[in-house]
Amino acid sequence: MADPPGAVGRPLPRSGARRLAFGRGTYTDDLRFPGLLHLAFVRSPHAHARIVKINPGPALAAVPGARVFTGADIARVCTPWQGLMDNLPTMVSPPQHAVAVDRAVWQGEPVAAVVAASRAEAEDAAAGVVVEWEPLPAAAVRDRTLDEDAAPVHPELGSNLSYAAAIRAGDAEAALAGAAHVVEGDFSFARHTGVPLEPRAVIADYDPGEGRLTVHGGHQAPWHQQDTLSRHLGIPEHLVRVVTPDIGGGFGIKLHIYGEEIAVSAVSKLLGRPVKYVADRLESFVSDVQARDQRVSARLGVGEDGGIRGLSVDALSSLGAYGSYGRPPINEGMMTITMAGGPYANEHYEGRLRVAFQNKPPSGMYRAVGQPIACAVTEQLLDRAAHAAGIDPVDMRRRNYWTDEACPVRTPGGIGIGRLSLRACLDRLAAMMDYGALRAEQAALRGRGIHRGIGVATFLEMTSIGPERYGPAGARISTQDGATVRLEPSGAVRCVTSVIEIGQGTHSALAQIVADRLGVAPQDVAVVGGDTSLTPHGGGAWASRGLTIGGEAVWRAAQGLRENILELAGSILQADPADLDLAGGAVSDRATGEARIALAEIGRIGHFRHDTLPPGVQPELAVTRHYVPDAVPFALANGVQGSWLEVDPETGEVRLLEHWVVEDCGRIVNPLLVEEQIRGGVVQGIGGALFEECRHDEEGQMLNATFADYLVPMAAEMPDIHVGHVETPLEGTALGTKGAGEAGTVGAPAAVLLAVNDALRPLGAQVDSLPITPESILHALAAGA
Amino acid sequence: MKAPRFSYVRPESLERVLELLAEHGDEARILAGGQSLMPTLNMRLSEPRLLIDINRIDALKGISLEDGTVRVGALARHAELLDSPLVAEHLPLIAAAMPHVAHVAVRNRGTFGGSIALADPAAELPACAVALDAAFVLASLRGRRTVPARSFFHGLYETELAEDELLVEARIPALAAGYRSSFLEFARRHGDFALAGICCHARIDGAVLSDVRLACFGSEDRPRFAGAASAAAEGRAWSGEVKEAVKAALGGDLDPIGNFHASAATRLHLARVLAGRALDRMAAAG
Known part of the structure; x- marks a missing residue:
């Protein structure tokens, strides 16, 4: 209708x-409660250590009236949880306490909660808690966590491997062996996090009179929070209420169950008083979920005509010390191997995934989950194949898209594709970019020693996940x-x-x-x-x-x-x-x-x-x-992004000049909102491409846990972002909308990576690691020269 | 992230500031713009017992020209320097550096004296002061003394300032006839601390450079006067050959400290590229 x-x-x-x-x-921190107490955490200074003894004495002497709760104190009213999924019987993940008991497994893990009349006093008292540690070896180098001699993150598991999976369709090895051109890449995607402007914040108020718990906090999935609080604190669900005031951004960071938030509720229950905790920026960097963090080796084979013959993808995906609770923690890696190659017709595919623990902050879903990785790997290989076959990159894509006649189709990665608009988006993008003229300009500038690059990347965005995925997993999260x-x-x-x-x-x-x-x-x-x-x-x-x-x-x-x-x-x-x-x-x-x-x-x-x-x-x-979505398992949005940038080969600087997006999120209810999402998503994707990285040393110490050193994208470095739309309404729904919140983030890293490598190609250099830094470009140029 | 307890005092006279410094020494910190001090306190990296707020001391304010010397008061805000016609005309090196100093909000509060006294090795103003042969006036109850910029910076956040001394002002020679300046820095994002930066100041007669003063920042634990690189250009007409000589000599001046943002080798490479480009620009500007 x-x-x-x-x-x-x-x-x-x-x-x-x-x-x-x-x-x-009115954000959580703006709310006022009579009798409010403030909570600060004592955190582990070690990435892996045994807690020998916790002595609260000096804290209590420094701040009379303060209270200190150890992990064991909290565990008396709060049961641990375990990030397992019913439909993934081979996945392992150990129980996690709200506050560490006996052993801390990442630098920054809470080991005691300290309550006082103000946050400043709580911090004074926290500084006085004396913890005796026995440091243990840490597994903190991603590419070595599965080595025989790697330190065990959870010794009781016997290995750092949480999960392994493989997808096979056709015979990728044979197809690659028979391909006219085989190109490859050994890609690395750094660990990063979502940095919402408002940090995580919670005020828990347990009323002992009625046995009710009311929690105010910036949470993206308050019902999941309610369910967890009810089951782990033993409070009947109808007596748990979660209120979300204004929330200053989430990006997935506020989607998860965190020990801190649950501990605040536990302390409120123990004291019968309202208790507030607001993560400060320093502790957000060591307690918010972190994401990406993958190494992906991939090979693509094409025929003389540029047609894809086969694709092979091998991903090592790194969790932190724990995966997320209640949601499939392996999704970052699974999205990589299921979505790789997605937009392109292909019969022969092999995807292999290993997911490993590290002594780093827990991992979770962050805007676009794994899809930026799948997109960057696929698109970079396709560009290399186009170059090897002597075919223009835009033409290369046009030749390889799933045709309308082929759809609906299930990709070799297992993604059901209904109706897409890949060609329409590509044609629109090429027109918006004036692609031919841009290539001519690029060639003319090269003659003058100016190195510019063009990247064109096709993306699929899996949105609005329905019950097929979360139901069988046993996730207590409604779709x-x-x-x-x-x-x-x-x-x-x-x-x-x-x-x-x-x-x-x-x-x-x-x-x-x-x-x-x-x-x-x-x-x-x-x-x-x-x-x-x-x-x-x-x-x-x-x-x-x-x-x-x-x-x-x-x-x-x-x-x-x-x-x-x-x-x-x-x-x-x-x-x-x-x-x-x-x-x-x-x-x-x-x-x-x-x-x-x-x-x-x-x-x-x-x-x-x-x-x-x-x-x-x-x-x-x-x-x-x-x-509940019943027409399709998820709403698959699609689009194309283009990047135009300049590389300074003397300094390694990348200057973003222009960015284009044509996306199809079905019927558009409000184009302003869609374009805000696209532009913001592109900026966050550029952050992943050029700036953002959680850097840890080999002992698992985070080296850049401030905004001075963890570089988020800033306005001055951003290009103009032009957005065009194609509307293919989702069938089987009244509105016909598909999601648009992640499209920008899925495709932008690929577009920028491709453009940088397009600029570097005549200089004999390529970069395969994100974020791309001036130093990595200089190193690539030195290696290529 | 809340500061530990401290006492706060806002004196109305310079004399009183100096008395408090004499009394409390290292237990006190001067609060000017607070752009570095306040985060340090909130992160509990520093726990002084007393903050002495000098924002009411008029004697520390202002920018003026006196007998070919520009006097910059310690309390001059970055925004004042950025907007000052005096600075634009007589200290073009500083005028060129100011847009790279952090962001608008920081420049509105941050002060010239704070930047000099903090001596962050990646800050622009200390290096400008070195290149321009500025002198700093330091005051204490014991009296006043004037210290050349080149001997003021001792190391990472370490300066010639004694515990009881306050930086009052800088005296910077105004641009003399025939001189030019050039400033370049390389940062990951605009306003970040630079991975490498260069301040150039020299006399140019035709193409011939003299009184060449190159100062680097962002590479070592303090701003570095690049004596060898400056000498490599001294008395020579600017050319590709001289540029290569300057870049080569810079390797003798600089021993950069690497970190995860850029290795020592990358920082030296960037300093060389910037030095060549800055001198190119300076030579071309005429």
Whole structure:
């Protein structure tokens, strides 16, 4: 059922941004609670060490009234958890305590929680806790963690291997042996993290009177948090409430279960007082989940015609000391081997994955999970193959895409592809870049000693994951979302959603959906969410699912309310509801468009004048609906990115000149929001390509845990990012949307990597490690010269 | 990340500042712009007992020209230097360096004196002062003394300042006739501490360079006057050959310290590239 032209599809500014610009944001740290205590953690200075003894004496002497809780103290009220999946019986992962007991396995792991009247006093006291350590050897060099003589991260497991997997389709080895050109790469992707502007923050308030726990905090999946708190602290789930105030970004970092957050709730339960913990920037670097961290060796074979013959990918993916709880911790690596080669027709594929533990902060999902790696590996090899075969890189892609006739198809990596728009996106991108002219300019500049490069990378973005993946895993995380839409007595509308707003503006888009279903203006719809005790149950903000799943639930709830309003209006007007419509804030005559009764009047009668209604009429002016993706296992978005940059071969500097993205996220509800997501995602992808890296020494000490040394992308270095759209609505849903939150991050590292190597190719150099640094370019040039 | 307890005092006179310094010595820290001090306190890397806030001391403020010397007060903010017509006209090296000093928010509060007294090896202003043969005026209850920039910087965050001394101002020779300056730095991102940086100041007559002063920063534990590289260009007409001589000589001046941002060899390489380019620019500017 198509909506008439309305709010959906319009670039409406989001109301939430206005509120934040007015300084009226309320983040967790802004909340005030009477009797609040502050918590700071004592953290392990060693990447691996036995805790011999913890002496709180000096802390208590320094700050009278402070309380110190060791891991054992916390464990008395909080059971450990284990990051296992029902459908991955061979995966191993040991139990993890909220606060380390006996042994610390990464530098920064909490070993004691200290509570005082202020954060400063809690830090004073934490500094006084004396821990006696017995340092143990650490496994902290990724490429050596699976060596025979590597230090064991968890000795009881017998090995640092958490999981191994292989995917085989056809015969990749034979296909590569018979290919006209075989190209290869030994790629490295550094460990990095998401650095949201607002760090993780939590205030837990256990009320011993009623046995209720209320937690305020910036969490992307509050229901997962609620479930974990209930089961591990032994509090009935209906007495656990998780509220998410304004959240200053997440990127996946706030998706996970952390020992710190759970320990704060445990301490609140022990003390019967509200307790607050806000991670500072230094501890965020050693406690937020870290991601990527892979080494990938890959080979691609093509025929003389440039057609792909076979692909082989071997990935070593590194976890930290633990994987994430409740979500498949191996996903970074699995996405690499399932998505590699995805956009291109191929029969012969081999993907091999080993996932290993290291003595580093735990690993988890971070924007785009593994897909940037799959994309960079695939696209770089395709560029090399194009060069070997003497074919233009853009033409190379056009020749190899899955054709529309071939779809639907299951890729050799196991990804089901329905309808994509690869060619349309590529053609659009080439036009936006003026690709031919750019190549001519590049050649002319090379003659003058100016080395510029062009990278064109195709990406697939797996969004809005449905129940096929999380259900069999036994993950206690919903892939469903829900919404209640209700008509207020004034005729205004409220929408209560399970979609979590983390700064991406989804709530504004939900208002647009409701507005069109009910024939009102978006500003007449208020959207609220972020309270597990009040909104329908849902999944939260992850996998670019807000509009595709949460938006569909909202559409259905608004549709249900629409039907109820028309039915009530029919009783009032003595008309057949089928002859009525909603438009312009009124019930109108479907045939003539003439207004019959204002929504405000429906609201007034429906709420206050039941006495005037015919007997038996029960107004239902609030409707709740849920939606779980049932049409496809996930919504596969696609697109192409282009990068144009200059490399200074004397200094190794990369200057980004221009960036283009053409993406297809299905039907667009609000192009402003989509373009914000694309641009922000591209910037984060460029961060991975050129800047971001969690650097640890061989003992597992993080070397760059400040914003002075962990380089995030800054505005001055960013190119203009031009965004174009192709819309291929997702079939089987009312809205037809696909996710758009990760597309930029999936494709940008590949586009930049390809462009750098395109610039370096005439100089005989190539780089295969991300982030690309001036030094790595200088080394590559020296090796190539 | 909360600072440990400390006492705070905001004196109204320079005399009082010097008294407090004499009394508390190393237990006290001077608070000017606070752009390095406050993070250090919050990260508990330093735990002074007393902060002496000098922001009310007018005698430490301002930028003025007196008899061919530019006086820069210790409290002059980076933003003032950036916007100063005096600096633009008479200290073009510093004018060229200022846009590279951190970001707007830091420049609004950070001070010239703070940068000099902290002596971060990757900071721009100490190296500019070395290249320009600036002199620093240090005051204590014991009296005043003037120290040339080249002997002021002793090492990593270490300077000639005694525990009871305050940096009052810098005296920097204004640009003389026939002289030019050139500044270049290489950082991963704009505003970051440089991996390598170069300050050039010299007299140019036709193409012939004299009184050549090259100073490097971001490579070692302090700003380094590059004597050998400066000498390699002294009295010679700028040419490709001289450029190679300067770059080669720089290897004798510099012994860079590597870290995970760039190795020692990369830093030396970058310093050489920058020196060549900076002198190219300077020679071409006429």
